Amino acid sequence: RLCFPRTLMEDVLAMSAKEYVVHARGSRAGKDDVSTTDQKVFYAISGQAVTRLDAESLTYRPSTIRDIYDFTRVVDVSEHIHMAGVPVVATDIIDPLEHDINCAYAVMAATEKSFSMSFTSKENLAKGVELFDHVAGGEGKFSREPFCIFGGCPLVSPLRFGEENLDILIETARRGLICDLAVAPQAGATAPASLAGTLVQVVAETLAALAIVNLTNPGCPMTFAAWPFVSDLRTGAFSGGSGEEGLLAAASVQIGSWYGLPTSVPACMTDSKIPDAQMGYEKGMTAVLASLAGCNRVSECAGMMGSLMGISLESLIIDNDMLGSAMRVVRGIEVNDDTLAVEVIREVAKGPGHYLGHDQTIALMQSEFLYPTIADRQPQGAWEEQGSPSIFDRARERV
Numbered sequence: 001r002l003c004f005p006r007t008l009m010e011d012v013l014a015m016s017a018k019e020y021v022v023h024a025r026g027s028r029a030g031k032d033d034v035s036t037t038d039q040k041v042f043y044a045i046s047g048q049a050v051t052r053l054d055a056e057s058l059t060y061r062p063s064t065i066r067d068i069y070d071f072t073r074v075v076d077v078s079e080h081i082h083m084a085g086v087p088v089v090a091t092d093i094i095d096p097l098e099h100d101i102n103c104a105y106a107v108m109a110a111t112e113k114s115f116s117m118s119f120t121s122k123e124n125l126a127k128g129v130e131l132f133d134h135v136a137g138g139e140g141k142f143s144r145e146p147f148c149i150f151g152g153c154p155l156v157s158p159l160r161f162g163e164e165n166l167d168i169l170i171e172t173a174r175r176g177l178i179c180d181l182a183v184a185p186q187a188g189a190t191a192p193a194s195l196a197g198t199l200v201q202v203v204a205e206t207l208a209a210l211a212i213v214n215l216t217n218p219g220c221p222m223t224f225a226a227w228p229f230v231s232d233l234r235t236g237a238f239s240g241g242s243g244e245e246g247l248l249a250a251a252s253v254q255i256g257s258w259y260g261l262p263t264s265v266p267a268c269m270t271d272s273k274i275p276d277a278q279m280g281y282e283k284g285m286t287a288v289l290a291s292l293a294g295c296n297r298v299s300e301c302a303g304m305m306g307s308l309m310g311i312s313l314e315s316l317i318i319d320n321d322m323l324g325s326a327m328r329v330v331r332g333i334e335v336n337d338d339t340l341a342v343e344v345i346r347e348v349a350k351g352p353g354h355y356l357g358h359d360q361t362i363a364l365m366q367s368e369f370l371y372p373t374i375a376d377r378q379p380q381g382a383w384e385e386q387g388s389p390s391i392f393d394r395a396r397e398r399v
Contacts, residue, residue, distance in 0.1 A: 001159070004211045012207075012214045018260050020178050020221035022083065022114040023145045025135070034083050034114050036223075036262035039294035041330050043268075043301040043323050044083035045075055045316070046116055046151070050091060053305065053312035055396050058274060060310050063088035065102050067311075071303060072110035074313055074399070078320040080327060081302050084115035087311050096120040097127060104128055104148070108135060116180055116299075118151045121164065122171035125150065129175065149178040149223070154212075155205045157185030166212065173213040179222040180264065181209055182299075186229045187244070189236060195244060199251055202226040210261075223297070224256035225264040238307045240269030240300075241282025246289040253293035265290050266300040268319060273306045275315050275392045283319060287326045314395035321374045328370045374398060 004012075024032035034042050051060035052067050067088050075084045086103045093099040100119050107115050119125040132142035142148075150172045152165040172179045183206045185191035191198040206226040213222045228248040232239045239245065249265040256263035267290035272278040290298045300308065301323060303316035333339075344360050355361050374394050376383060383389070 002161075002208070004208060009207055009211060012211045013259055013261075015214055015218045016210060016259075016261060017219050017221035018262070020262060022149055022178065023147045024112055024114050025108075025147050026112040028112040032082065032113055034297065036296040039257060039296065041291050041295060041327065042082040042297050043080060043327075044085055044116060044264075044297050044299050045071070045081060045087050045302050045304075046085035046299045047087050047304045047308055047311065048118075049088045049304060049306075049309055049311040051306070051310045052088060053274070053310055053315070055312070055314055055392075055399070060273075060306070062091040063311070064092045065090035065106055068103055068106040069110045071311065071313065071316065072107050072115075074316055075302070076111035076113060078302070078316070080320050080323040081316075082113070083297065084111050084113045085299075086115075086117045087303055097124050100124045100128060101131060104131060114147045114149075116149045116151050119168060122167045125168055125171055129177075143176060146178055149180040151180040151182060151225075153182050153184060154209055155183045155185075157183075157190035157205060158201055159205060159208075161208075161212075169209065169212060170216050173216040173220045173222075176217055176220055179209075179213050179220060181206075181223065181225050182227045182264075182266075183209065183225060184227040184229050186231045186238060187248070188231045188233045191228065193233070195248060195251075198228045198248060199226075199255070202228045202252065203255055206256075221262070223264045224259060224261035226252040226256065227264075227266050228252060229266075239271055240266070240304075240307050241271045241278070241286065243285065245269070246286035249286065249295075250289040250293035253290060253295040257294055262296050263294070264297040264299055265295050267291075267295070267298045268301040268323070269304055269308060271307045273310065275305075275312065275318055275395065279305065279315065280318075280322075284322055284326070287323060288329055291326050291330045313399045314392055317395040317398050318374055318391055321372045324370050324372065 019037045022034040052063045071087050072084050075081050133139050136142045152168050154165040154169045156162045187198040191201045213220050230239045230242050230245045249267050252265050253263045267286040268283045270279040270282040302319035303311045348355050
């Protein structure tokens, strides 16, 4: 067991990278880069589910490499999902190297947005970097403008390293690439049942990973990715959509921000198996909590269902709408002489008595308000004339 003394950790925190940029490629370069500066909030898919929901039969089937491509194509046109990932396991590819390389290829073929992924070994990571250099246009170009960050779970809670994933983390740091990870103890199972105790443990484990990265390569960028999860203690099952999960995620972001480090937490998870009211309230609540806490990269943000075991294209479409509303909440209320609108109120109060035709209303119609694509706001009669479609029905049509 390795123990890191306080003085060493203070030195590690002092030398740690406080920000990084994950670059978009091609036509998206520059405008769609993901930067962790100033508590900017971005949404990213990830998760590695093993099943996909079929919208017709409402049953789950094993996920495939084609699913990775299809989901990423939807991410490519989802304006509120800023970063792609590998949302499912390609269960149809058995060989680990073939699996890793094809996953990377499927994502890059589907979008020029930046993305995250994990490799099954440090040798496969080296092969992946060769592929990324080829895409970037030459040896060493990927490391200068990385468009992918590398994840994994280097900790086996409580307070132990997992050898294989730790080797991958060290190799990533040795190459100076962006180290992304997920330190994910479950409260009541692999972490204390008290939420405060879970935070103590997950922070210690995440700081241990930070020490490994910076002792390998001082200043190598790493995400403070304390991902505490929650168990339903009646059954021991993972509970991704609980209020406690949202609370732990927000607290983890605040702690990471206190250290001045880039942050990531999972949110927008649900234990529901279909897009329903349970999915909506679990995803919306946890998304807003993580976002208002200032999380740089909210992960697992779209499509994930069934306690991270399943995924749905329709859910991804719905979640994109929801994330737009969450981002509007994060943006807050702009207050200045113009937006306070005292003179506008005076004009309308003395004049027509409504603001519908006022110049300010027209000017702010697109910037002040967000208009959802999938959510229904039409009158009841119009909705009935269309056959009374649910949000799931509209999402299926959009897919």
